[in-house]
Amino acid sequence: MLEQLLGGFAIALQPTNILIALSGCLIGTLIGVLPGLGPAATLAMLIPLIFSMSPATALILLTSVYYGAMYGGSTTSILVNIPGESASVITTIDGHKMAMQGRAGPALAIAAIGSFIAGTFSVVMLSLVGKPIATYSLLFGPAEFFALMVFGLCTVASLTGTNVLKSIITTCFGLMIATVGIDLVSGAARFTFGNPFLSDGIDFVVIAIGMFALTEVVVTAREVRSGVRAEIIEPKGIWVTWSEFVYSLPSIGRGTVFGFLVGMLPGAGATLSTFIAYNIEKRLCRNPERLGTGDIRGVACPESANNAASGASLVPLLTLGLPGGGATAVMLGALMMLDIAPGPLMFEKHGAMLWTLIASMYVGNVLLLVLNWPLVNVFARVMRVPAKYLMPIVLVVSTIGVWGLNYSDVDLVITGAAGVLGYYMRQHKYPIEPLVLGLILGGKMEQAYRQALIISDGSNWIFFEKPIALVLLICAVAFLFLPVILKKSKQFAAARATAEAS
Numbered sequence: 001m002l003e004q005l006l007g008g009f010a011i012a013l014q015p016t017n018i019l020i021a022l023s024g025c026l027i028g029t030l031i032g033v034l035p036g037l038g039p040a041a042t043l044a045m046l047i048p049l050i051f052s053m054s055p056a057t058a059l060i061l062l063t064s065v066y067y068g069a070m071y072g073g074s075t076t077s078i079l080v081n082i083p084g085e086s087a088s089v090i091t092t093i094d095g096h097k098m099a100m101q102g103r104a105g106p107a108l109a110i111a112a113i114g115s116f117i118a119g120t121f122s123v124v125m126l127s128l129v130g131k132p133i134a135t136y137s138l139l140f141g142p143a144e145f146f147a148l149m150v151f152g153l154c155t156v157a158s159l160t161g162t163n164v165l166k167s168i169i170t171t172c173f174g175l176m177i178a179t180v181g182i183d184l185v186s187g188a189a190r191f192t193f194g195n196p197f198l199s200d201g202i203d204f205v206v207i208a209i210g211m212f213a214l215t216e217v218v219v220t221a222r223e224v225r226s227g228v229r230a231e232i233i234e235p236k237g238i239w240v241t242w243s244e245f246v247y248s249l250p251s252i253g254r255g256t257v258f259g260f261l262v263g264m265l266p267g268a269g270a271t272l273s274t275f276i277a278y279n280i281e282k283r284l285c286r287n288p289e290r291l292g293t294g295d296i297r298g299v300a301c302p303e304s305a306n307n308a309a310s311g312a313s314l315v316p317l318l319t320l321g322l323p324g325g326g327a328t329a330v331m332l333g334a335l336m337m338l339d340i341a342p343g344p345l346m347f348e349k350h351g352a353m354l355w356t357l358i359a360s361m362y363v364g365n366v367l368l369l370v371l372n373w374p375l376v377n378v379f380a381r382v383m384r385v386p387a388k389y390l391m392p393i394v395l396v397v398s399t400i401g402v403w404g405l406n407y408s409d410v411d412l413v414i415t416g417a418a419g420v421l422g423y424y425m426r427q428h429k430y431p432i433e434p435l436v437l438g439l440i441l442g443g444k445m446e447q448a449y450r451q452a453l454i455i456s457d458g459s460n461w462i463f464f465e466k467p468i469a470l471v472l473l474i475c476a477v478a479f480l481f482l483p484v485i486l487k488k489s490k491q492f493a494a495a496r497a498t499a500e501a502s
Helices: 002-012 015-033 039-050 055-080 091-100 104-139 142-160 164-178 204-226 242-263 269-284 297-312 314-320 326-337 351-384 387-406 409-427 433-455 467-501
Strands: none
Touching: 002 015, 002 351, 015 039, 015 055, 015 351, 039 055, 039 326, 055 091, 055 104, 055 297, 055 326, 055 351, 091 104, 091 297, 104 242, 104 297, 104 314, 104 351, 142 269, 142 433, 142 467, 164 433, 164 467, 204 387, 204 409, 204 433, 242 269, 242 297, 269 297, 269 433, 297 314, 314 326, 387 409
């Protein structure tokens, strides 16, 4: 294996392939920063270019753009509270609060460091045990995937502390939005009101930009006008300190491991990985009450999970031919166009190409760190731009991002409505993140649920007969009621201590 890896490095370190990897990393980073442009759409636009390349070079380009976008998605999440792509939603919770405290530089730096560590870990796992691990993902059928997504939705209860009801309400509303469009089973139109633009459903970007970008613009304008927020936020530090790095290192480790394990499952994706990793982090870390207030661990954990899941998603793609999300589905299509059929015999039939790809991912992670590290200082200075200039720029870029999806007036109207709803939710302390997760997972949940019922002839007992599904559902219920149980136990302990003191 070492000989094959060295052979892969010999090809990956050729000047042409290094230039291709560098270009892909740069393109991916820019795509991640710009709202509205996701890695899947970008990879689709690059497909015509790969026909003039060798299969190894084509894969280097596509994968470098893919994980470059995972790196770049955290930038706008931290600076202006707008997730660059769906997997960066959870980063807004602590990342933007750090930016508002003048700590955008450390937040961006720890995101780059965590992404590098997690990305390298996922590549090592892919090269060492990718093929054996991939076979375990076959244990997950429709029932297990439905239970996994229910577990992911239930973990968001911790995003609002003990107020589980608000999380449940917003999550259910996100699931309701996900039902808009054509029913995949019956072909019937649902809640489209005769508008053809709604036949494909409501895109995540449309809702996210409305609820994050428009809401942030309005809230910033109101707070600056009333004197609650300073118009210019002076940075208190650009680089992450050694103590902050040591403080974040356990969170990076946990995010990397959980991100890889969840991301390896076909269909799970990096978004679900980040939500699960962040919420498990709140259960395992010391002083969990700090998360959500601008704690650097709240950036380190989800960003590590994000990039670990991105590398892990290549495991089932290459060894089983099963894509983990939209971007890897486009990559699967590109492989088929190059007359390469992913599967269990991939390492035997196309070993040289795969080891070149793995070697290029090692190189790409280093290139991404080299690219992003100097940009930390540049991006952190964005917070010094006066709000009266920065927020209109954010509004224009966000509007262009929404319009560029489908060139639809309907998307702009929905974005405006989502902005109004997001402002109401911010004012009344309703979390936005569970709604977005419900929207992202809603379609996959429904599909997995229906497939499970078809297998079981309409019986819901299939979710309790499958051991993995049953364990996940039990864990989901535990996560849902755990905040309430902890609150009651603390009240009981306080009342008992008071009684003993008296």
